[in-house]
Amino acid sequence: MNPSVGALRERFGRRIGRAVVSCGDSVVYVDPAAIREVLRWLKETAGQQYNYLVDVTAVEYRDPERPLEVVYELFSLERRVPLRVKVELPKDGALELDSVVPVWRGADWLEREVYDMFGVTFRGHPDLRRILMWETYAEGYPLRKDFPLRGRFSRSEQVRQALNIHPEAHYSMEELSIADAYQDLPADVRERLSRGERGEVPEQPPESR
Amino acid sequence: MSGKRTLEFELATTGVDTRGRPVRVPLGVAGAATAEDDEVDVSGHHMLLNLGPQHPATHGVLRLVVELDGEVVVRAIPHVGYLHSGFEKLGEYRHYNQIIPLTDRTDYLSPMSNNVGLALAVEKLMGIEITDRCRVLRVIACEMSRIISHLVWMGTMAIDIGAFTPFLWTFYERERIYNFQEAWTGARLTTSLTRVGGMMADVPDGFVEGLREWCRNFPKTLDEVDRVLSRNGIWCARTQGVGALTAEEAVNYSLSGPMLRASGVPYDVRKDRPYLGYETYDFDVPVGEHGDVYDRYLVRFEELRQSTRILEHALGRLPDGPINVDDPRVILPPKSAAMSDMEAMIFHFKQVMEGVKAPVGEAYFPIENGKGELGYYLVSDGTAKPVRWRIRPPSFINLAALPKMAEGNLLSDLIAINASVDIVMGEVDR
Known part of the structure; x- marks a missing residue:
């Protein structure tokens, strides 16, 4: 398990959900309301330095009961450590989430793609419109x-x-x-x-x- | 019917004067009266220019809507999706081995390394350890792909800027790699080289010797391109200081591959998250300084030399042995066994009909592709088909920085900047 998960728990307490290790990758679940704050903390805190946003995507499971997940794949260029942060969005609620474009400009098109393909709305995104499908x-x-x-x-x-x-x-x-x-x-x-x-x-x- | 019809009309001037000499009309007189009325003050008036999707300089079906102030780009808005094929959706309905042909068609300029990336991701998901020979063969496949990808880039970039000759040289060498690729896989473009747990085929006879000889000759072509371009006045003027990004900006935009390294960030997946034993190969990662189009050219140029080095190294250490793991659950038995042995036939049947089941879990596996960090993210719910197959497309993410790089530059520089991103629309749109 990536030690950053423990540091996150210490800093954010109950807003950090369960953490699992799958195929050697550490995955940590975060409260949707805190995602921007958590990712900014992971990016800017000394000792964490997850400064490279590898990917933003979403997963919907075949089991209709399971919530939709938005996945942030992070990597620290200094420490060479990956971390996957996930957010669960229940499908009966509004699929809304804070945009992380203010933290990483690279999230712009990635969030647009998630919006286009999964219908997740990113609050505060500067230009949220469809990208691969037409408008x-x-x-x-x-x-x-x-x-x-x-x-x-x-x-x-x-x-x-x-x-x-x-x-x-x-x-x-x-x-x-x-x-x-x-x-x-x-x-x-x-x-x-x-x-x-x-x-x-x-x-x-x-x-x- | 009536005979010949004639049309009579009067000319404003007959063109000749009474003495038969041509009449000269003073220049500017005819238009001068109206010119003042028609003249429009265009300062501050922005023009909207549509570039693409059918345009040779957009490298496929990229469409750029450009707001111009005179010749200066104020804003560039890329439109992608014209080649959207829904590969990720399609992958959710395919067995893992059936996804491999889809990866050929994403980044179709380096299909073999896409195949390798997907196989590695599935093997990570299933916890399969591949054989030594397979590992080295995959390194050879990846480096061949990187070379052909960079060669296409170099040739088309030169054409975009106006140099035609390097295109012929680079495509000549690319053809020769394609011949090796064809000999190995039977296809020039849609290679489908790997399988989960191994390879589709071992290299044919004469492959190793042929590729070794190619590695000896290839640097000569590189030297020629180097002589023509690297210190060429036009080339330098068109590329130096154009579309520069600082290291912070490049990281902030999540750029990867040569785009990131040209800005001075030494991140190479082969070095920083080694796979296939890349840490045991002797090669350097070129890093740029200024982050402009010229540095991207230099970085890719040096990567061609380094890839040749890796190829020579890999060819020298290619071990004997099987290419596939010894596990009848993931690797199809030989055809002769499937036709004669009951057990082999059952395994064959189960694999073809049910596919290879992956345990519940998820895996992200990045490789260093010619374009940048190509990642495959797979989520499994225990069935033979993934719940989610996500491609982390390097050229899609690199292209997102195009508006930032183009703004404030000339329209003609936009073409150079767009070429320097090295996009392939099959991957951008997926």
Whole structure:
């Protein structure tokens, strides 16, 4: 077991959950509300120095009772020690978590990917929008276990949506605002811009198979 | 039908004067009257430029939306996902050995090291200890991959900046590595070289001698490229001081591989988290100083030499012995045994139909790929298919720093910076 787990317990007490060793890797579970504070402490405290954020990802288990886990893989470049920190998000609650972009800039795209693939919202992320799927993608979150392998819509519906897509929809709201294209935008997009919203996944259309 | 039709119209000037000499119209007179009305003050007016997804300098289907003030990049917004294939989702429906072909297709410029990385991750998950010969063969595969990956990078980077010749030299050498790869695995691109617990095949006859000879000749090509590029005035002007990142920034952006080392951070997975016995090989890790495009070039250049060194070392120490572990639960029995021996047939059947079951647990295994730290994170619930198969994609994470590097530079430097990241979209989008 990585000694940092003991140090974390000493510092954060009950906000540190169970810790396990799997295949030689130490894994420690942390209270979701404290994740940013814990990771910042791990990064900046002398003796810990987990200054390199290797990866941010999420895991959903096949057992529907098990909560969704967000995984932070850390590595200390000075001490050459890895540590995996996990957060459990119950699936019946809001899948929300503090973003760690203020701690590591590298978390930007990684958190966007978790949001895109699992639907976890990161509070305080500077630019949380879909990254691998397009912005108006309406089928949900592909890596969730309730998402069928071939997608939620039928092939004909997918083709129909692809053909009907508005060409400007390939630009994000932010880019359209740079282009001074505001006046030329459709009314609903203008309304979204005026609300200061961007990158929101639209409501799922009614069942259309 | 009517015959010939003629069209009559009057020219504004006949083009010749009454004496038959050409009429000269003074330049600028015609447009001068309206020029003042049409002129727009463009200072402070930003332009939105879309680059890609179909553009030769974006190395695949990367799309960049660039906000320009004149020729200076104010903001660059990358759009990825055009090649998204859902490999991670697909992997959850595959046996562990069936995931190996998927790894070929992520970073398709260095498929063999991806295969090795996945096999090592699954072996860590299952607690399998591979044989000595397999270990050395995998090192050879990894270093061959690093060389072809860097050679593609070097050639395309040179083309992006305007030098065509090095591309031909590097691709010539890459072709020769591809020939070895083809002789070994039967495929040039989709190698699927490894299996859990071993390799798909041992190296063919003549492979070791051929590769050794290649290692002797390859430095000559490197010297030629070095002579053409390293002290070339255009090359230096286009790369030095362009897109520089400090060591803190590089670590903060989670960069890895040559991108991180060019900024002066000596982190190499082969040295810092050794696998496959890399700690027993004699090689140096080149580290840059300025973190600019030129240093990235120098780092990759030196890595080519170091990889050749590792290859020679590995070829020299390649031990005899089996390539697969002696465990009928993970390694398919030989075809002859499966057709004649009852027990072998049962193992064959169970492996093909049920797959190899991994114990409950999770493992993250990083390797140093040509692009950077390639990690595979596997979570198992005790069945033959992973609950989660995560690729830690080095070029995806390196690409995320592109806006930071490009801002304030010229548009033409954006091309050089983008080339220096060494992305492969199959891996970025997965």
